[in-house]
Amino acid sequence: MKQRVVRVALVAAIVALVLLAVPLAVAIRVSFFADERGEVERAAMAAAVRVSPDFAAGDPVELPSGSSERQVGVYDRQLRLRAGTGPGRADSATRRAMADRVVQDQTHNDLVAAVPVSQDERVIGVVRASTATQQVWNRVLLAWGALLAGALIALGAAVLVARRQARILSAPLEALSRTSLAIADGDLSSRAELSGITEIDQVASTHNTMVQHLAQLLQRERHFTANASHQLRTPLTGLQLGLERALDTPGTDQSAALEEALEQAHHLQHTIDEVLRLATAEAGPPAAASTLPAGDLLDRVEARWHGPFAQDSRRMEVVPDPAALTLPVPGQTTDQILDILLDNARRHGAGTVTVTLRELGGALALDVTDEGTLAIDAMRLFERGATTGTGTGIGLSLALELAESTGARLSLTQRSPTRFTLLLPQSE
Known part of the structure; x- marks a missing residue:
């Protein structure tokens, strides 16, 4: 150059x-x-x-x-x-x-x-x-x-000016080359700096935009893998334990075991659908989601989680507001959010876990409360990777993303005892 x-x-x-x-x-x-x-x-x-x-x-x-x-x-x-x-x-x-x-x-x-x-x-x-x-x-x-x-002096001056201009023109391109090599080595945080030269700055801006899009795509793929692994772990474990229990227990009703396994398989399919939807969702208005009555949703959640809490010698209670049982909620998304909150309460909480349904006039509130105390800074609570134990720190971050994808709002409303609240707006 x-x-x-x-x-x-x-x-x-x-x-x-x-x-x-x-x-x-x-x-x-x-x-x-x-x-x-x-x-x-x-x-x-x-x-x-x-x-x-x-x-x-x-x-x-x-x-x-x-x-x-x-x-x-x-x-x-x-x-x-x-x-x-x-x-x-x-x-x-x-x-x-x-x-x-x-x-x-x-x-x-x-x-x-x-x-x-x-x-x-x-x-x-x-x-x-x-x-x-x-x-x-x-x-x-x-x-x-x-x-x-005089001509030789002018030619010498032209050489000096040309070399200086060559350095000025080549420096941003060399920097862009170094940035590209860093990105090729896996550093997706590298960005090309602007040089003040319009044409080169246009190339640098286009390069940065391209890298930004690539980083977002790779992040979505990584998040999809981590989210799928996190969300499929619990239902797969439940499905495996249910089938093993049916095989190992003499006189077990095989039809009931198969129905339970089929229900777990359906839940697995819903989980995959939700994680995939979140991974492929683009910025914009929340996508329309299938709905079901809030009462049916609570029944499904209680059926899935009563057994695991009982195995840990802990109680799970569902406290619904009768006036809110028939109101519609985004079924699959809310299902996944509650699974994350209940799994989080089981792993990091203590005592009885209570799921409360409230009607707030224009919105539904779902509270998940346990008798434990939050041991992590609330400012970092929903950051991906933030955890107080041996977990991956993915759950609450994923729950927040799922809530925002349907226009809902998830927040910590009490530190001790710990309570998370999911607000679901109702369409007029």
Whole structure:
């Protein structure tokens, strides 16, 4: 990533420098030669004004002192050098100037300017000035060297800027790569940080959203496995014990044992349905659930749990409000919540367990009370994994999720003796 960004920046910088430097180098050459031609012509004109009208009669010429780089000479009509420096015989530019016109010429070695000197509309001589082209080329090459040095400095600055920008651009992508590797190693809490670069931040946000959804899916799968294991343990144990008791006890009514086993199997099926519904439920309004009269629900719960509490030498009482027995409740969900609360009372509570049904005007209240004392912080009571003994700490968390999935409310209403209350709203 870094090398690619640097290469792209360098290519762009080189192309820009070439497009700028080549025309500028050509312009420098043309400008330097044009300036030198002008200087040579001005030198020739300055010398021409020093030639007196008596030049043709042999009057000597005093030429002005000029640059050591230039040659200035005066030629008569016989094309001979009379004063100054230059070729002994006039060159082509000087001969053309005899026709009374200023001539500029460039030979292989010199830049030449020839200016005619006239007297009474008659050319009496020609002033020739010249500069070696190598002198001009030296100045051109020096300027080109300065231009090249500036281009190299600009290219170096472009490299530094490109490397810095490459680090800025690649750093969030490298961080995103490290985050992806951490997630691949199982750390689903890792999230990509925003960098301030819009396009990269969009990728990071999409990545975080994807990871969030994956984490939720994995959490649902894990919760489903844990919830199913937790909820199926008690009914499976009851089913197994009932069948073993029927086989081991002579004279047992096999039909009654099979009916009880069938009832336990139905309850297992309902348990699986509820746990699966909770695992696949999406956020939104509570899903419609099948209902049954509250009295029938209490009868089923008492039939399932009277025996287990009796085996522990504990009592279970059901105290219904007669006015509420016919009111509908979400059967399977409420069944599962009560199973969790009663199992929790059996494992962690003490004494008699009482299930109370109350009608509150617009809602039904189901209280599960035992004679024990809550030994865990109420703030952590419904957290998954929170437990006071050897349990998994799943039950109360699952009961709360089940209650919320149908719009009900589960809460601890008393610490000693311990009492949990499930509020079931009644539709009007």
